Every structure is written in C-alpha cells, then in structure tokens.
Amino acid sequence: MKRLSAPIRHGLDFVKRLARTFAKPMKRDYGHGGMMVHPYRGYGSPKQVFLMGRVFRQARLGRMIPRRGMLRDTADVVRRIARRGHADASVLVRLGDNSITVMTDRDGYFDVHLPLTNGLPTETSWHWAELYVTAENETPVRTTVEVFVPMPATDMLVISDIDDTVMFTGVADKLRMLYRLFVEKPHRRTAFPGAASLYQALHRGADEQAQRPIIYVSRGPWAIYEVLETFFQLNRIPVGPILFLREWGISLRHPWPRRAEDHKRDLIARMLALFEDVPCILIGDSGQHDPEVYTRIVEANPDRIEAIYIRRVDSKPDRERAIQQLREQIRHTRCELVLAPDSTLMAEHAHAKGYISSYGVDAVRRDIADSENNPA
Template sequence: MIAQLLHFTKKLVRLFTRPMKSDKGRGGVIVQPYRGYGSHKEAFVMGRVFRQPGTGRRWEEGGTTRDLVDVARRIIRRGVRDARIIMRLGDAKTIVTTDRDGYFYAHIDINHSLPTDRVWHTASLEVLSEKDAISTQTDVYIPPTNADLIVISDIDDTVMYTGVANKLKMLYRLFMEKAQRRTAFPGVAAFYRALYGGVEGNRKRPMLYVSRGPWCIYEMLDLFFNLNRIPVGPILFLREWGLRLSRPWPRKAEDHKSDVIRNMLSLYADLPFILIGDSGQRDPEVYTEIVKEHPERVLAIYIRKVKDDPERDAAIERLAAEVSHTGCTLVLADSSLSMAEHAKAQGYISEEGLAAVREDQ
C-alpha cells in the first residue's frame, strides 16, 4: 500500500508541475495557453500569463528535488495583469491584453487560406510588454470542410464518474485504479470516437467539452481524455473561479454552459449540433432552453441517467415533449449503448461505431 501511495504521489506531482517545465527553470514571465478552436474565418485562444520564480540553481531534470521545487514555484506564481500578447496564426495576427488575473482571450480574424490537409494548426504567442518573456505555441482546431455536425458534451457525470467536486478521488482512480476502465462510463470512449468519425469514419467532427470546473484542472482532464482515448476536441471549456483571500468562493457561473453553447452556435452557424449531458444537474433544462431559442439547430440531446429518480425522469420526459416539434429528440439513456443505438438509427454514427460501443460496454 505504501508503494502504491508513493507511486500515486509521484504521478500527481509530475502532473501538477507539468506547466512549470517549459521555462527550463529560469523563471520570469511565461504564457500558458490552452488549445484553441475556430473556423476558417476566425479563431480563438485562451490562456494565462504568469510571473514565476526560477529554480535558483541547476536541479536534475526529472528528479524528485526538481519536482518539489516546481511544486513550490507553481504555488507562488502569479498572473500578470495588463500584459500585452501578440498571437499569430499563419499570416494573421492580433494583440490582446490580460485581465486582472492574467487571463487573456484572443480572437483573430483569418483572412487567408489555411492548409486543408489537417485540422490542427499552430498559433504562436509572445508577450510584448515584458522583457525576456518566454514565448510559446499552442494548437488550434479548425474543422475540416466536410464536417457535418458539432458535438458539445458535459464532462462530470456525463463522461466520467467522479468530477471536479472530488478531484483527489478522481486522481486516485487515474493513477492507481486503471483509469481506462474505472473513471470513464462504460462505452463512452467508443461512442465519442464514433461521433468524431461519423458514418464514414473520417469526419473529424468538432468535439467540445464544457465544465464549471476551474482552469487549474486542465492538465488533469487532458490526461483523463488521453488515457481513455476520448477525442480531445479543440478545447475544454472551463472557467476562472477567481478565488482570493478576500473572496474564497467561486464566481457565479450559472450561465457558463449556455453561454458556451450559444457562442458555438454562432461560430458554426451552418452546422447542426448534438448536445450530451446528464440528469443530475440542469443539463436537460439548459439544453431545452437552447433548442427553443434555436429551433432546428439541435439534432439530438442525449441525457445520461445517473440515478433512479422517477420524478426526475418524468420531468425530463416532459422536456422531451416540449422540444419534439423542433425536430430535436431528447433521449434519456441509462447507458452509452442506448445513446449509440439512437445515433446509429439516425445516421450519426456507423455500424462499426455501434459495434465498438457494444464491445466497450
């Protein structure tokens, strides 16, 4: 058991310190971007500018001492307010300024043709207002021209069992209980791969994931998606909790999920959507509201049933009746297989995709 705990602790420390490695220990001002997304007309990248201390000496790379030093550096680093960043994507560029917590949200107009043989494109980011700042790059997802729909999914209790409310428990499962089988719902990885590929298997549809969790768990969720072979999509839509000593609670974010969906409906105005959530929170109500605002834009809503609650089930069925006239079908499903069977019947995934979900289930 002690050996397992040591293994867990080492893995957790490596994950926690991963963003600190890019400065090679020298410290200073650094940009930490997240994956971007966009269309062939515009793109978006979010990130944060930090000022972090150096290691003070040349510690062995990958050693325990260096990892502990990086833990301390991450704890005491701070966001840089009013930093000016220039972002370049191909021949396009834009300049943005960070907010009071060091976050930036860069929007860039694309007025030239991007390569069509790939969906991931490289954006460079450079801090203009800070001397000797460390530049960086990030990936930006641009859907292929043959993309036929967008998938937006909740994460907690929809994709994974344990979410941001129990981060340590999820990390324990990730590192000590074979994460591929014990953190994701059975069949969910195969179902999302089937949605990503479509009937032809090569659609490369945008897979967007939204959570009310803070950006500080980005690396943890990224690891979760990779371990479970779930299409990572362009970005994990998290949020800044804004915790301070004077305000030790998250900022309100009741509209976070609906705002993300509305923005995506506007960005991908020519494409229909599939929305996936769970019955435990307000996903059915939020998605129903979106359908009423944008009739005929949402093809299907898949709601994972997370507990046996006849009253809640009846409420969701009433919501399904409310949106049925728009052409959207709300499916309350007790498994990934139930969702996949409906998706196959509607022509959203292939027979091979459905078979893979059956096998994974």
C-alpha cells in the first residue's frame, strides 16, 4: 500500500483531532439525544454572582453508528451543528443557600444574576452551583458548574485579552488557530513563550498564595468556548472564572456582531463595578485597539488601574509612536503603560512593582530560555 505523503497525513490528523474536540461535548448524552444543558463558568463577588449557559435539544445517535472512532466523531459533529436552542426552559440555580429561577431566551441561552443573601464559604474561591432544568415534554436535567468568587483578601484583578496576547493567532484567523491547536504541538506553538508562567505568577501574587481572579476576553463567538478551554488546559494557563466571548447573534435589527472594542470596554467597566475597589491590571496587544480602549478605561478610572501590559506583535514605527502618545496621555495617573516585546519585560515590571514574586519572574525567564533552546 502506498504511504501517504506528510502533508496529507498532517491534514488527516488535523481533521481527526478537530472532529474529536468538537464532538466531545456531544458524548455526554451517550447518543440518546434530548434536552441538554451547557453552563459556562460563573463569577462574582461576595454580594452577587453571574452565570451564563445554554439549553438545547439534540438529535439521537443512529443505531448503526459505532460507539467510538472517526465515524462516531463525525456523526456527533453533525448532531452538534444541527442542535437548536430550547426556548422557554426553566433553569433553577442553587449556590449554597441562595437560589433563583430564570427562563431561557428564544435561542436557548440563560443569563443568571444571583444576589447572595446568604454568604458562601470564604476559605475557597471556587464553588459549585447546582442547576435543575425543566421544559414541557422533556426529561428534567440536573448538572453542576463552577463559580469563582474571590476570597475577601483579594488584592488584584487581572483582565486579559486572548487573541495575539496569550496565543499567537486568535480567532481572527480561525483556521490557522485550529491547525496550530490540534496538529502542531500546542504547548510550543500556540501560546507565547513565558505566557503560562506569567499568568500563573499573576494569579498567585507576591506571596504565592493570592488566587487572584483572572478574566479573559476574546473576539470570538461562544461556539468556540470548548476550543479555548482546551487551549488553556494544554498550555497550563490559569483558567479564569469565565471566558468572556462576544455575542455573534445576527438579526435584521443587528446584522453584524458587536464591535470588539465596545464589547471589551463594557466588560471591563462591568468588572470594575463588580469588584468595587480592587486594583486592576489590563493585558492586551498592539495589533488591535487594546491600547486605546485601555487608555480610555484609565481616564475613567484613574485610581483603579495599576498597569497596562501591551504585547508588541509588530514593529511598525507609526504604531509604536501612537502607543507612546497614549503612555504620555495617562502619565498623570498611577497607571504605567508597558509596551513589551515578550513576557519577560512584563514579568520584570510586575516584580518591581510587587505584583508577583521573584520565583514567578524567574519561571518566566526559564520558560522563555527553554523555548529559545528548544524551538518548535
């Protein structure tokens, strides 16, 4: 038998891995179909928590489809594409001694705002919420989801972009991102060198015990939630309370997705209000609108933003001059804007300011040295 060429083998490998990942959520129903619930990680403060998710109905798997293998994965991908949101389903959410019931919208999404009239345990940041979903002519579904509530001593909030800030190529170039994630070695080729260690250091803080909240934002739609979760797990990057993705719903009234910069600005304003007086670090890249958006956030909240870290993804002189002007624009505030060619400069600045430990900055240096000595 003639051996397949390397490009064809890589292409088949890409298709298999991609199918396996997109099929994975569908396997939870063991092929039985029916009503399913997919909650996204929740987040909140000691006063209130927020939780999103989707209820949908999916088709039953045919009897002739095997339990495993490429044919099963392909069938599950087709089922995933064909599934439809379940409108008007009732979602009861319990978190500790707090509860609320909401209804799904016409696309099956639910958005929970739960006031915490009864406090949660303060010795941990992660809590389990219970969901009980009912709908007419459907078997009720029970499931759980994690909710992140920072401990009372939290000293810092970190909000980071994902695309071209944590990973090399974001969802603006979806095919290349998926190829890198599922075909090339993801721990070497998807995340920027030192990024995992930097975010781990920021999460742990100067005393290595902080467990700070890290909130990530992406330009992509909710449909790639599982893909980004896989990316974070493979690259050992601390998982945030939720991956904030953009709503891409298209209608006659709103024929285009929300502008990415509006989405990010509104999100940050919402997080600053939620976490009240907690100082914040913003992380982004020079390729999009992050420096401009973050500068406006600083001007509106001059006493809340400690630092802006911008990863330089190109060397365009005009862009660097524009960012320098933004740095001068906020010089009168407590915030420093750092334009960094790699994770080392960010880590060194964070260590000098007391945001991370010496161990954290050394870990970033080691990871970058390893990536240079062992290129992909």
